[in-house]
Amino acid sequence: MKTALTIAGSDSGGGAGIQADLKTFAAFQVFGLSAITAITAQNTMGVFAVQEVKPEIIAAQIDCLFEDMDIDAVKIGMVSDTEIIKTISAALKRNNAGNVVLDPVMISKSGYKLLKPEAIEELIRSLFPLAGVLTPNLVEAEEITGQKIKNPDDMQTAAEKIHAMGVKAVVIKGGHLKSSPVDVFYDGSSFLSLRGEFINSKNTHGTGCTFSSAIAACLAQGKSLPEAVTEAKEYITGAIQNSLDIGKGVGPTHHFYKFY
Numbered sequence: 692m693k694t695a696l697t698i699a700g701s702d703s704g705g706g707a708g709i710q711a712d713l714k715t716f717a718a719f720q721v722f723g724l725s726a727i728t729a730i731t732a733q734n735t736m737g738v739f740a741v742q743e744v745k746p747e748i749i750a751a752q753i754d755c756l757f758e759d760m761d762i763d764a765v766k767i768g769m770v771s772d773t774e775i776i777k778t779i780s781a782a783l784k785r786n787n788a789g790n791v792v793l794d795p796v797m798i799s800k801s802g803y804k805l806l807k808p809e810a811i812e813e814l815i816r817s818l819f820p821l822a823g824v825l826t827p828n829l830v831e832a833e834e835i836t837g838q839k840i841k842n843p844d845d846m847q848t849a850a851e852k853i854h855a856m857g858v859k860a861v862v863i864k865g866g867h868l869k870s871s872p873v874d875v876f877y878d879g880s881s882f883l884s885l886r887g888e889f890i891n892s893k894n895t896h897g898t899g900c901t902f903s904s905a906i907a908a909c910l911a912q913g914k915s916l917p918e919a920v921t922e923a924k925e926y927i928t929g930a931i932q933n934s935l936d937i938g939k940g941v942g943p944t945h946h947f948y949k950f951y
């Protein structure tokens with residue numbers, strides 16, 4: 692069985708973070724491993740508290756997994772601060788990690804800062820060069836490029852800028868577009884538009900985490916990057932179409948809609 696590792700924060704509400712990633716890996720029949728970077732007290736209404744994990748414990752989680760197993764893909768989500776970013780970068784380098792999907796998580800839908808703003812530079816410096824693909828949403832892509840992004844043309848320009856910053860490929864997610872949610876993939880030579888219909892659901896908690904871990908699962912299975920992003924887009928679309936009305940706020944997507 693293929694394996695994928697998520698390096699991310701825990702969402703007690705189960706809709707995003709480590710929990711969403713592991714459910715997604717399972718839905719793709721990939722064996723999921725985890726290294727927890729932070730514990731959030733979170734539900735469908737918001738994030739209420741965060742405790743970062745000590746960098747040496749994060750490093751120990753990653754090292755012991757690589758020592759023991761072949762890891763076919765790695766997804767990185769919430770990384771909180773500069774020290775944690777440096778720790779993850781060093782651990783991935785010393786373990787020769789491949790197929791790295793970097794979701795540059797910055798702010799939750801409920802508005803909580805999951806990455807300290809001063810850590811963005813370190814994220815670009817230490818983790819971008821290790822990423823096989825970066826998956827920012829519109830707000831994150833604006834933060835990274837310093838440009839406003841309002842439509843698919845702006846997304847293409849931003850994708851070129853981000854690629855020039857040293858990532859091998861990028862998918863800018865269009866879930867926050869005013870129009871239909873097209874995602875723009877660019878690998879330095881060609882663009883791919885991942886088109887989707889707008890799904891009118893309030894239950895979209897964890898869409899970004901689910902999309903990026905679906906890409907990692909597909910890469911673990913040996914699919915090419917264009918195949919992986921295309922399949923991940925199909926998967927997240929189904930997960931939103933079948934999303935769950937759990938909780939009083941923004942409910943989670945349904946990871947196992949193909950099964951039940």
Ligand SMILES: Nc1ncnc2c1ncn2[C@@H]1O[C@H](COP(=O)(O)OP(=O)(O)O)[C@@H](O)[C@H]1O
Binds near residue numbers: 931
């Ligand atoms: N309402 C929606 N209808 C259809 N697709 C959506 C919707 N919201 C998000 N998506 C898709 O979900 C994926 C995650 O995007 P997005 O929600 O922008 O990420 P994030 O959770 O990081 O903000 C993308 O493929 C995006 O196009």
Ligand SMILES: Cc1ncc(COP(=O)(O)OP(=O)(O)O)c(N)n1
Binds near residue numbers: 702798896
């Ligand atoms: C622990 C944790 N990690 C990441 C997120 C953000 O997840 P995302 O998929 O972008 O979904 P929303 O929170 O924006 O719905 C999170 N909330 N918690």
